[in-house]
Amino acid sequence: MDHPSSSVRVNREPAMTDVARLAGVSHQTVSRVLNGHPNVREETRLRVRAAIAQLGYRPNRAARTLATGRSQLIGVVAQNSTLFGPSSLLAAFELAAAAQGFVVSVRRVKVLDRDSITAAVEHHREQRAAGIVVIAPTAAADEALAEVPTDTPLVTVDGDPERAGAALVTVDQEAGARLAVRHLLEAGHETVWHVSGPADWFDAAGRMRGWRRTLEEAGAEAPPVSPADWSAASGYRAGLMLARMPEVTAVFAANDHLALGILRAMYERGRSVPGDVSVVGFDDVPEAGYFIPPLTTVRPDFDTVAAQALSLLLSGISGEENGTARRVVTPTLVERDSVGSPTR
Amino acid sequence: MDHPSSSVRVNREPAMTDVARLAGVSHQTVSRVLNGHPNVREETRLRVRAAIAQLGYRPNRAARTLATGRSQLIGVVAQNSTLFGPSSLLAAFELAAAAQGFVVSVRRVKVLDRDSITAAVEHHREQRAAGIVVIAPTAAADEALAEVPTDTPLVTVDGDPERAGAALVTVDQEAGARLAVRHLLEAGHETVWHVSGPADWFDAAGRMRGWRRTLEEAGAEAPPVSPADWSAASGYRAGLMLARMPEVTAVFAANDHLALGILRAMYERGRSVPGDVSVVGFDDVPEAGYFIPPLTTVRPDFDTVAAQALSLLLSGISGEENGTARRVVTPTLVERDSVGSPTR
């Protein structure tokens, strides 16, 4: 291989000066054409564009970032999970950001603890990310964020709805839970049992809160909660317990996979759904309509959440927002066949 | 706001020269410490590190990229889907790449057509990505890749197993299908029906090929294929047809969600699984064990696929590979309760 500095580099990527030379203008004029500045003669513009096409020139973003001090990069921190909610959110966000011309760089963390989150955020700051989005559904993640310097716009998704002083987009878990519980109550059930998600998730806490408050408002007694994680396996275990108790006629599961496990447990124990017990889930996973029976569930609109997060971040980047705004997205109820009236 | 050039910029990010000044060395020595070069005295190294810590200095990647001409960035092109396979793959890849110190930038495309893929790849090349990974499970996506200039290392995941001249990592769909079909045949079924994925997906084609060849080898006749997409809804529709035909005793579904739809159709039509008909899926989604009945399925190891893709890409980046290597990951069978012997 030849020595880079001792020979003319052949086959190197064309740079702005190459385009300028070919078009017979200065590099700065090329820059102006590229950035859509006014005050460039139409004919010059065309000549430059032709030269760009002829050379196959592509601007070097690193150089631009260095010169301007800002990048078109949005950093995302998310958990390494294939859970439906987070991954839908991520996909929607990536698509929305790309549509706005942003590059999105995702940093997955194995666990949502303070150190991991801090490291991931720091990583993005090192890239000079224009803005950062953290999907922070647990208390530990949210706490870590409190320590982050505020010179980079940052939006939290699914963070602590109670915490002040951070731009936040979240699904109104409580409202979603109310929808589910009220639906069951209106079908005639005296009370509703709850299989909850992991206690340290805000989503789980919010759904539980909504469940409990709705029961209280209706004057119904709240039965003990069956704690679980988000998996079908833990839903199944909880379901086996609930199936043994004849007084259980309605169950609100913190997500659809838990509900799936519950459906399976009920089926195994010979308790018909919705004949003997009604079940409502949360998330509306694409296959929820094909469970046995098709699952009534609560649907959060992830596209909207993603769009809101992006818009909040962009206004943070442009300096319009001080970073304390919050947007709440309200979910809707999707009625299918897993809810019926109690038999007495 | 003050004019950037007419006043000393206050509060600007510390740069290498600031660290150098504080440590009483040249900026180049700071660079050496940062990049772990030898030939720096231990005492100097410590002084530099102390200065870095004191100032909270973080290197500017854009400047480094500009100076070196290479980035630590891997571009990924993927479809905007929440399908279990692709999204698991993506998550696994992001984690693996981050562990190697790479930044991964994901570009989602809405449809896997030529233009979208080309644009997405071009986008990454503009970023001077060190390497590109394309998850290209359809023929259209794969074709688009043929036109891409080869100066950037590129690895295709789930691309055309038949195409030569591209670095490729793929799951051995055919072998997976053989596992499923042979399992059903060994249970005593005379033949196995197939509900396939979309025809333009290599995954679907490979699974179908494996199914057909295994039947041929066993001397069984291959019944007509029920075409579907990957959704539970289309599995359900196909299932309703199959449920009507008493001769159907074994079904191999191209993925677990199709299988779920089939299970539901069989249930509705009063055909017991696995009593009357056996079903095998593909993917081993986390909740497959909680279907009614728990689903026997084929499990591709996405972590391994991701790891192979990364290692292939890295050897491409370091110039060890000419970009024609291929790695094939063989899936395994996960036996649960949805397969039984035919009643005669």
Next chain:
DNA sequence: GCCCGATTCGTTAGCGCTAACATGAAGTGA
């Protein structure tokens, strides 16, 4: 003591781009 090689550092010159200012030509109003 002297020479040679290794070690440790500093100096210089870009990487490709944008922002700010400079320049010259053309138009405008009195």
Next chain:
DNA sequence: TCACTTCATGTTAGCGCTAACGAATCGGGC
């Protein structure tokens, strides 16, 4: 006609970093 703005372009100076080279210092072997 002349000052005065507007437009179209060129020139210059960095952004923060690394690579290449050069200079000083140090430690032996003879």
